[in-house]
Amino acid sequence: xxxxxxxxxxxxxxxxxxxxxxxxxxxxxxxxxxxxxxxxxxxxxxxxxxxxxxxxxxxxxxxxxxxxxxxxxxxxxxxxxxxxxxxxxxxxxxxxx
Numbered sequence: 001x002x003x004x005x006x007x008x009x010x011x012x013x014x015x016x017x018x019x020x021x022x023x024x025x026x027x028x029x030x031x032x033x034x035x036x037x038x039x040x041x042x043x044x045x046x047x048x049x050x051x052x053x054x055x056x057x058x059x060x061x062x063x064x065x066x067x068x069x070x071x072x073x074x075x076x077x078x079x080x081x082x083x084x085x086x087x088x089x090x091x092x093x094x095x096x097x
Contacts, residue, residue, distance in 0.1 A: 081088050
């Protein structure tokens with residue numbers, strides 16, 4: 001087999017540039033894939049954190065509401081106002097002002 005005497009520099013440069021473009025394209029595709037994977041992972045983690053934060057906030061709200069309802073139920077003046085509505089003006093004048 002006989003090799004050509006000389007390979008033109010244009011062919012070498014074209015092969016080199018083509019190889020570089022393929023390599024850069026592969027690296028860019030891999031980087032885009034990794035970026036998408038990381039973005040999806042962060043979105044899942046953010047949703048899980050938000051769900052957990054919302055659950056904790058609702059639990060705190062429920063416990064605070066139950067505590068206030070219990071305190072209100074044990075308060076004699078409130079019960080008296082509910083049982084005797086005419087007591088409210090007296091209470092307002094004596095306690096509020």
